[in-house]
Amino acid sequence: MKKFIENIIIIMVLTVAILFSYAVMEKKISGKSSSEFINFLFNTQKKASDNKNTDKDAIEDSIEQERKQSDTMDYKAVWLSYLEFNSYRKSVKNNNEKNFRKFYKYILQRIKLLGFNRIIVQVRPFGDALYESQYFPWAACISGKQGKNPGYDPLKIMTEMSHQENIAIEAWINPYRISSGDSIQSLSKTNPAKIWFSSQNTKRNVLSYNGSLYYNPSSESVRNLIIKGVEEIVQNYDVDGIHMDDYFYPAFTEKNVGTAFDAPEYEQQIKSDMSSADSPFSSSNKSSNEISLADWRRDNVNRLVSGIYKIIKESNPQVTFGISPAGNLDNLRNDLEYYVDIDTWVSQNGYVDYLMPQIYWGFTNEIAPFDKVTDEWATLMKDSSQKLYIGLQLYRMGSTEPGQSDKKELQKASLLKKELSYLKKKKKIEGYCLFSYQYLDCQNKEYHFDAEQFSTKRKKLLNQIVKSLKNNS
Numbered sequence: 001m002k003k004f005i006e007n008i009i010i011i012m013v014l015t016v017a018i019l020f021s022y023a024v025m026e027k028k029i030s031g032k033s034s035s036e037f038i039n040f041l042f043n044t045q046k047k048a049s050d051n052k053n054t055d056k057d058a059i060e061d062s063i064e065q066e067r068k069q070s071d072t073m074d075y076k077a078v079w080l081s082y083l084e085f086n087s088y089r090k091s092v093k094n095n096n097e098k099n100f101r102k103f104y105k106y107i108l109q110r111i112k113l114l115g116f117n118r119i120i121v122q123v124r125p126f127g128d129a130l131y132e133s134q135y136f137p138w139a140a141c142i143s144g145k146q147g148k149n150p151g152y153d154p155l156k157i158m159t160e161m162s163h164q165e166n167i168a169i170e171a172w173i174n175p176y177r178i179s180s181g182d183s184i185q186s187l188s189k190t191n192p193a194k195i196w197f198s199s200q201n202t203k204r205n206v207l208s209y210n211g212s213l214y215y216n217p218s219s220e221s222v223r224n225l226i227i228k229g230v231e232e233i234v235q236n237y238d239v240d241g242i243h244m245d246d247y248f249y250p251a252f253t254e255k256n257v258g259t260a261f262d263a264p265e266y267e268q269q270i271k272s273d274m275s276s277a278d279s280p281f282s283s284s285n286k287s288s289n290e291i292s293l294a295d296w297r298r299d300n301v302n303r304l305v306s307g308i309y310k311i312i313k314e315s316n317p318q319v320t321f322g323i324s325p326a327g328n329l330d331n332l333r334n335d336l337e338y339y340v341d342i343d344t345w346v347s348q349n350g351y352v353d354y355l356m357p358q359i360y361w362g363f364t365n366e367i368a369p370f371d372k373v374t375d376e377w378a379t380l381m382k383d384s385s386q387k388l389y390i391g392l393q394l395y396r397m398g399s400t401e402p403g404q405s406d407k408k409e410l411q412k413a414s415l416l417k418k419e420l421s422y423l424k425k426k427k428k429i430e431g432y433c434l435f436s437y438q439y440l441d442c443q444n445k446e447y448h449f450d451a452e453q454f455s456t457k458r459k460k461l462l463n464q465i466v467k468s469l470k471n472n473s
Contacts, residue, residue, distance in 0.1 A: 072424055075389050075431020077118035078111055079172070082125035082141040083450055084438050085154075089144060091447045097152035103447065104158055107437060108165045114440065114466065115473025117167060120243050120433060123155050124173035124229065126180070127193055127215070131155035131237065135229050137188035147188030159238045170241035170322070171233050175226045175304065177247050178206065178213035192225060209250050209261050217249060217300040217339075218265040227307045234315040241320035242312055246358060248301050251337035258293060262300075266293050294335035302341050305351050322354040324391050324433070327361070328368050329376055346384040354386055356433055360393035362406035362415055370419055378428045389431040390423055392416065394439045397465060398458035413464035417472075440466055 084107075092099045111119060123130040128139040128146050131154065137147040142154055155171065162169040178193045179186065184206075187194040193213065196202040205219045215222040230242055252260055270291075291299070305323070312321050325340050326332055332340050345351040357377050363370045374390065381388045399410055409415050423429045434440070442451035442462045451462070 073420075073429075073431045075118060075387075075433075076116045077120055077170075077389075077431065077433035078116050078440065079433060079436040080107065080119055080121045081436050081438075082122050082139070084436070084447075085122075085130070085139075085141040087438070087447050087449045089142060095143070095150060097157065100150075100152060100154060101157060101161065104161055108161060108167055110441065111437070112165055112167060113473065114469040118170065118240075118433075119158075119162060119167055119437075120170045120172050120241075121155070121158055122172045122174075123233070124171075125177075126174070127178040127191060128188070129229075131233065133229065134232055135192065135225060137190045145188075146186075147190055155233075155237050155239075163238065168240040170243040170320070171237070171239045172243040172245070173226075173230065173233075174247045175244060176215045176217055176222075176249075178215060180212055182208045182211050182213055184213070196221075204265070207261055212250070214250065214261075216262050216265070217297065217304065218262045218269075223300075223304050223307060226304060227311050230308050231311045231315055234312055234319050239319060241322060241353075242308065243322050243324065244308075245324045246326045246338065246340075249297055249337060249339045253336070257336055262297070263293065266296050269296075292335075294339065297339035298341040301339050302344065302351070305345070309351055320353040322356055322387075322389075323352050324356040324358055327357040327359040327373055327377075327391070329373075329380070342380075346381050346386060349385060352386055354389055355381065356389040356391050358391040358393075358435070360391070360396060360435075362409035363418070364406045364409045366405040371422060374422065374426065374429075378426045381428055387430055388428050389433060390429060391433050391435060392419060394434040394462075394465070395436060397439070398454065398461040400458075411461065413461050413468065416465050417468055440469075 088100070088103045089095055092103075108119070121130075123139075124136060125139060125141060126146075127136060129136040130139045130142050138149055140146040140148075143150040159169055178191075184194055184197050193206045193215065196205040202221070205216050205222050207214050207216050215226070217223075233239060233242065250261070257263075309321050312319050323345075325342060326338060329342065332338055332342050342355075345355065355377075357373075359368075359370055359373050359377070361368045361370050361373065377388060377390075394416070396404075396410055397413070397416065400407070404410065420432065423432060438449035438451045439462055441447075441449055442454055442459050444452065451459075454462070
């Protein structure tokens with residue numbers, strides 16, 4: 001009996017020693033009192049059970065964290081263009097505030113269902129306005145005739161309704177474009193372009209090129225008009241941002257680049273006294289003997305962009321300013337079109353808060369494959385303080401137009417999902433925007449968006465994309 005008791009004691013001592021060693025290894029005794037340590041020793045079974053639950057919770061937390069990390073996009077936007085407003089106006093019997101509110105509420109609810117949290121609304125498409133402006137006439141796309149008051153203020157309504165749905169709204173303007181035709185007579189009598197063109201002293205503020213009318217980018221009066229137009233939006237409307245796309249200078253050819261458009265102004269200005277304080281080249285710090293026509297044009301755009309940025313921040317620092325340039329960097333940097341000084345914009349403050357290159361191609365595009373172009377932008381802006389979002393080509397999905405090297409890829413609804421997955425892997429990229437809303441609603445029977453005219457096959461593909469967005473929202 002005595003031997004038996006001794007054996008029991010030995011077993012108990014060994015058990016305590018093993019548990020003690022385990023506790024030391026697990027660092028459980030650091031800072032614990034004697035009672036806490038005893039409690040630990042005699043509750044190992046309960047702790048084992050607790051550990052199982054803890055492990056399960058940890059796994060679930062890890063899965064949730066991975067899910068959150070896989071969707072780093074906090075900017076999910078869609079463009080709403082003047083084409084959608086045209087469709088609305090043509091579809092309603094009475095273009096009044098009640099019907100407009102119904103139209104816009106429908107759009108907000110639909111994009112919210114699809115996971116979007118921002119809408120970029122075109123409010124100045126052709127030198128006219130979808131808001132009550134001191135400088136520009138009412139837009140033809142909303143009232144049917146440029147200069148005609150629709151009887152309500154679309155931008156005021158859209159900002160109010162967007163925020164009610166927790167959707168951010170940006171006002172999208174086209175700065176230089178006046179019309180897609182070259183007839184001055186088609187413009188409203190209050191259109192500043194028409195007024196300027198009627199006077200010999202200001203006629204060159206308006207330029208005709210390739211069948212369209214533009215404001216002259218080299219004109220200080222033009223620049224001031226555009227900046228004032230932005231100022232009134234920021235001061236009078238509760239917008240979250242001001243947005244511009246890739247419509248700056250039109251494309252020239254090797255043959256006409258040195259004589260067309262604003263080339264005469266360049267010739268005049270390089271003959272003037274470039275040492276004066278109000279030199280048109282002041283922002284580039286180059287003299288008349290150094291600056292080329294291409295750099296002079298880039299300087300014109302830079303002066304507009306920096307002026308807009310400045311007036312926005314003076315009016316409301318919380319309002320962002322972003323630009324959606326063409327996606328191919330080689331095209332942006334050439335001397336025949338756009339004249340966007342992209343390298344300055346990403347390396348210096350005072351121009352933009354974000355850039356949203358229009359990367360409108362698939363992975364198999366021979367000239368500008370999606371992954372290659374995306375990587376180029378991510379590298380370019382790696383150390384930039386500006387944010388990087390990507391514009392995506394919803395409007396090309398299902399397109400059968402000839403000459404597209406990525407044509408086969410565009411027939412697959414999975415392409416957009418593949419592109420979004422690729423963007424999420426890029427640390428610098430924080431969001432995206434789809435062009436444009438109507439392609440998310442191609443079978444709408446009430447507003448008859450242009451996309452309704454698509455083939456049955458293309459509608460089916462677009463609907464598959466919509467379903468995918470809905471499932472992942």
